[in-house]
Amino acid sequence: QQQVKQSPQSLIVQKGGISIINCAYENTAFDYFPWYQQFPGKGPALLIAIRPDVSEKKEGRFTISFNKSAKQFSLHIMDSQPGDSATYFCAASPGSTLGRLYFGRGTQLTVWP
Amino acid sequence: KAGVTQTPRYLIKTRGQQVTLSCSPISGHRSVSWYQQTPGQGLQFLFEYFSETQRNKGNFPGRFSGRQFSNSRSEMNVSTLELGDSALYLCASSHPGGNTEAFFGQGTRLTVV
Numbered sequence: 001q002q003q004v005k006q007s008p009q010s011l012i013v014q015k016g017g018i019s020i021i022n023c024a025y026e027n028t029a030f031d032y033f034p035w036y037q038q039f040p041g042k043g044p045a046l047l048i049a050i051r052p053d054v055s056e057k058k059e060g061r062f063t064i065s066f067n068k069s070a071k072q073f074s075l076h077i078m079d080s081q082p083g084d085s086a087t088y089f090c091a092a093s094p095g096s097t098l099g100r101l102y103f104g105r106g107t108q109l110t111v112w113p
Numbered sequence: 114k115a116g117v118t119q120t121p122r123y124l125i126k127t128r129g130q131q132v133t134l135s136c137s138p139i140s141g142h143r144s145v146s147w148y149q150q151t152p153g154q155g156l157q158f159l160f161e162y163f164s165e166t167q168r169n170k171g172n173f174p175g176r177f178s179g180r181q182f183s184n185s186r187s188e189m190n191v192s193t194l195e196l197g198d199s200a201l202y203l204c205a206s207s208h209p210g211g212n213t214e215a216f217f218g219q220g221t222r223l224t225v226v
Contacts (some may be wrong), residue, residue, distance in 0.1 A: 034214070043117070043203050043217035044156070054208075089156065100146065100169050101215060103156040 004092050005026055006104025013111050019077040021107045023090035026071060030092040034101070035075050038087045047088070048075070079081065080111045115140065117206050117218035125224045131192040134221045138185050138206030144168075145187040146215065148178060150192055150201040159202075194225045 006023045010015045012065055023033075031052055036044035050064040050073065057064045063075045063076040090104040117139040126132050138145050146169075147159040159173040162181035179189040185206075190197055201222050205215040 003141065036217075041219070043219045045136075046214055048155065100158050100171075101148075101156075101159060102158070103148075105155045 002105065003102040004104045005032075006090050006107060008106045008107060009105065011110070013080045013109065015080065015082060015111055015113050017111075018081050019080045019084070019109055019111070020074060020099075021088055021090070021109070022072065022074045023092075023104050024070075024072045025092050027094065027102075028071070028094070029073050029094035031067065032093040033064070033073050034091050034093075035062075036089045036091065036103075038089065038106075044089060052054060077109075080109075082111045085109055085111050116175050116189050117204055117216055119144050119202075119204050122219065123222045123224075125226060126130055126194050127192055128196060130194050131190060132194060132223060133188055133190045134202055134204075134223075136189075136204030136206075136218060137202075138187070139168075139216055142200060142206035142208060142216075144207045144213075145181055145208070146205045147187070147189050148203045148205065148217075150203055150220070151199075156203070157190045159189065172197065191223075198222060199225045209211035 002023050032058040034049035035047045037109050038045045048059045048062050061078045066073045087106045087108050089106045091101040093101050120135045144163045150156045151174045161169040165181045176192045201220045203220045207213045207215040212224040219221045
């Protein structure tokens with residue numbers, strides 16, 4: 001049973017456009033929501049993370065929006081660049097299980113120049 | 114600051130054999146988690162170690178085991194390899210406790226033939 005559902009599976013965006021990836025969860029014990037970026041042949045790299053006490057967090061061109069009541073969160077990549085082409089994973093973790101991350105299935109983003 | 118180091122990077126093994134993978138966490142990180150990544154199942158949690166003790170375990174058969182040493186380095190072992198064990202095995206290190214950033218290594222690509 002997938003505890004974190006991610007969509008879309010793949011996304012094609014033109015350079016300069018906005019990329020939006022969505023995730024949803026059911027477990028209300030989740031209280032930490034990171035996003036990871038993975039390039040081929042590399043391990044996932046932490047991009048940005050949010051906790052449910054805030055509704056939005058922005059770091060450069062990357063923004064997480066969080067809707068606690070809907071149990072949804074999303075990643076927005078503004079001014080998407082070809083170098084952003086990678087696979088993005090959302091994840092969630094409940095503090096009670098100490099360090100275990102539940103991952104979404106990933107979104108393969110392609111940014112066309 | 115050195116990142117998470119996993120060795121070896123690539124392995125080819127035959128069905129029925131066993132394999133040991135190694136992970137050196139970021140200096141000062143005492144929690145090490147292991148994940149299996151496959152195209153079909155995505156990123157799945159194997160287990161987490163802290164202070165040489167397994168704190169959390171995912172839904173994998175007993176053929177998958179691990180351990181952590183006093184210097185926080187960790188190893189995972191897979192016995193009686195099956196074709197379906199072919200995957201990218203990722204190690205992540207973090208400070209102990211939930212809701213802390215987890216940093217991944219580049220992984221070990223295991224191919225079982």
